[in-house]
Amino acid sequence: xxxxxxxxxxxxxxxxxxxxxxxxxxxxxxxxxxxxxxxxxxxxxxxxxxxxxxxxxxxxxxxxxxxxxxxxxxxxxxxxxxxxxxxxxxxxxxxxxxxxxxxxxxxxxxxxxxxxxxxxxxxxxxxxxxxxxxxxxxxxxxxxxxxxxxxxxxxxxxxxxxxxxxxxxxxxxxxxxxxxxxxxxxxxxxxxxxxxxxxxxxxxxxxxxxxxxxxxxxxxxxxxxxxxxxxxxxxxxxxxxxxxxxxxxxxxxxxxxxxxxxxxxxxxxxxxxxxxxxxxxxxxxxxxxxxxxxxxxxxxxxxxxxxxxxxxxxxxxxxxxxxxxxxxxxxxxxxxxxxxxxxxxxxxxx
Amino acid sequence: xxxxxxxxxxxxxxxxxxxxxxxxxxxxxxxxxxxxxxxxxxxxxxxxxxxxxxxxxxxxxxxxxxxxxxxxxxxxxxxxxxxxxxxxxxxxxxxxxxxxxxxxxxxxxxxxxxxxxxxxxxxxxxxxxxxxxxxxxxxxxxxxxxxxxxxxxxxxxxxxxxxxxxxxxxxxxxxxxxxxxxxxxxxxxxxxxxxxxxxxxxxxxxxxxxxxxxxxxxxxxxxxxxxxxxxxxxxxxxxxxxxxxxxxxxxxxxxxxxxxxxxxxxxxxxxxxxxxxxxxxxxxxxxxxxxxxxxxxxxxxxxxxxxxxxxxxxxxxxxxxxxxxxxxxxxxxxxxxxxx
Numbered sequence: 001x002x003x004x005x006x007x008x009x010x011x012x013x014x015x016x017x018x019x020x021x022x023x024x025x026x027x028x029x030x031x032x033x034x035x036x037x038x039x040x041x042x043x044x045x046x047x048x049x050x051x052x053x054x055x056x057x058x059x060x061x062x063x064x065x066x067x068x069x070x071x072x073x074x075x076x077x078x079x080x081x082x083x084x085x086x087x088x089x090x091x092x093x094x095x096x097x098x099x100x101x102x103x104x105x106x107x108x109x110x111x112x113x114x115x116x117x118x119x120x121x122x123x124x125x126x127x128x129x130x131x132x133x134x135x136x137x138x139x140x141x142x143x144x145x146x147x148x149x150x151x152x153x154x155x156x157x158x159x160x161x162x163x164x165x166x167x168x169x170x171x172x173x174x175x176x177x178x179x180x181x182x183x184x185x186x187x188x189x190x191x192x193x194x195x196x197x198x199x200x201x202x203x204x205x206x207x208x209x210x211x212x213x214x215x216x217x218x219x220x221x222x223x224x225x226x227x228x229x230x231x232x233x234x235x236x237x238x239x240x241x242x243x244x245x246x247x248x249x250x251x252x253x254x255x256x257x258x259x260x261x262x263x264x265x266x267x268x269x270x271x272x273x274x275x276x277x278x279x280x281x282x283x284x285x286x287x288x289x290x291x292x293x294x295x296x297x298x299x300x301x302x303x304x305x306x307x308x309x310x311x312x313x314x315x316x317x318x319x320x321x322x323x324x325x326x327x328x329x330x331x332x333x334x335x336x337x338x339x340x341x342x343x344x345x346x347x348x349x350x
Numbered sequence: 351x352x353x354x355x356x357x358x359x360x361x362x363x364x365x366x367x368x369x370x371x372x373x374x375x376x377x378x379x380x381x382x383x384x385x386x387x388x389x390x391x392x393x394x395x396x397x398x399x400x401x402x403x404x405x406x407x408x409x410x411x412x413x414x415x416x417x418x419x420x421x422x423x424x425x426x427x428x429x430x431x432x433x434x435x436x437x438x439x440x441x442x443x444x445x446x447x448x449x450x451x452x453x454x455x456x457x458x459x460x461x462x463x464x465x466x467x468x469x470x471x472x473x474x475x476x477x478x479x480x481x482x483x484x485x486x487x488x489x490x491x492x493x494x495x496x497x498x499x500x501x502x503x504x505x506x507x508x509x510x511x512x513x514x515x516x517x518x519x520x521x522x523x524x525x526x527x528x529x530x531x532x533x534x535x536x537x538x539x540x541x542x543x544x545x546x547x548x549x550x551x552x553x554x555x556x557x558x559x560x561x562x563x564x565x566x567x568x569x570x571x572x573x574x575x576x577x578x579x580x581x582x583x584x585x586x587x588x589x590x591x592x593x594x595x596x597x598x599x600x601x602x603x604x605x606x607x608x609x610x611x612x613x614x615x616x617x618x619x620x621x622x623x624x625x626x627x628x629x630x631x632x633x634x635x636x637x638x639x640x641x642x643x644x645x646x647x648x649x650x651x652x653x654x655x656x657x658x659x660x661x662x663x664x665x666x667x668x669x670x671x672x673x674x675x676x677x678x679x680x681x682x683x684x685x686x687x688x689x690x
Contacts, residue, residue, distance in 0.1 A: 126682045130428045134630050141627045142671035259623045313495030320488045
């Protein structure tokens, strides 16, 4: 006992590291070494974009998977964060942009977007299930139309262009390799934050609220507060994703959070799988690859390259109809089938 | 009438407030305005036009939202492809009017075609996932993406206008004084005849729906289903037939609304989400599953949108949204929604 005590802390760390399965190490190394063998287009347009999309979809996954609340307003929260960065920071519209330094406008953008997301949550949790979808969709649409009509703050139809990240530490963050690592870092952090959150007492209570709100209420948990805080937590992730998204495309316009884009986030999250935090990133990667190469793929099947939305819609329908848990669900089904299939030598189940 | 008396005895203050508002509105509409008021609100003609456009827009919203709210109330299915059915109905109606030249013919054709599409959807897709509300909603989202792209493929990105027949075109004089000439003669308000026809038709359809819901056997089944679907099924009713009827009817109504919308506005990609959103807000404000609620919600949203457009163009969308937020905050089930 006396000998065991001093080694507890490092021992826990090594066992925690040992518990990480081998495929995770492989994927982590692949992602870290990606710039060595992928070209700039793949790094910036496919991986950068899918990390960002994945983060915004992850915020939806937190709400839907752990909270049982499908909110379509997460893209709106992200876009608002982007707008705040453009308004308070620098952009190609100097009449409106205030040009504040990065250490003010980035935290403020996250803060404002989080407050907005919390407010949306406070409204949305007054309803349940499908009502939540309707209300958040209506809020998202209202935001879209409002930004399109408001020229004083949001610069209306044209929005803001030339919104670029500050050159921190002398790095040009919009160069493909730095941007790749920036998005990879943010995505990893938010992924770990979600994994950690799900194991905290709050996360466990949230999942309890999802499964049986009445029982959790009877146990003394404040059901509404848990739900609203889930929105707050998810909005932070969405806000960071939104800022990155604006930096990636260097612009923020009303169409950044238009209805199709809002729906796309849902598509990404559902196709990837809403059960686990890795799902949205898988969905985002599929979505990004499909949208970048859609015209080539469609031409290969002898169709015109414009029918990208049709492919996405049909794919989404196929997943919802046949595998509601997304790609992850397919994978788990495959594993379950393999485990159930008889061993060729011994016979019977493994 | 019984419900009205109930309302006035239970909420005397609200009754008085509503009465005062109605009388004030009637005075604003019918009396010639004193100059002081014109300075505040602008010309009376503009105000009246805003009110009338609001009511006609509300009529259109009602046509779209009534099917939506019925489907929702009965099947707990938020049909987010409702806007696509609206747009599809409009396009098909445009095709029928172009090829035959009969405006009225478009209505039964579109009702049947879009209604049958609705029947197919309910029978082939939604019936397979009954009780899985979230999944049904996701399916309708997928359907709306696919339908929107198919329609864009076939009809292209340009906007279409359904032409109204000759007997409905041109303006019409209303017995409402818009202003006084210098010699004291009243000038009466003129308004497009086709819009009044649409308003009239919407009122007739609304009353017919109310009558069918409250007096017919099918209506009785539907109301019972809205209240408690399981008990209705347990008492020996083939509830799948009721579902089919309601879904087909709701889809057909959306299609018809598409022709109406195409006649007094226009049809283009993107209108589907616009009207889906309008139905959502109308149904949230009015109360899910309630036809009178849809009528009141549609009227409020239509008026708010048009009056907002005249007096505060930048923020007209915000009015709509604010109304929704206020209703949600104080009466989450909607103005006429039942407490569940």
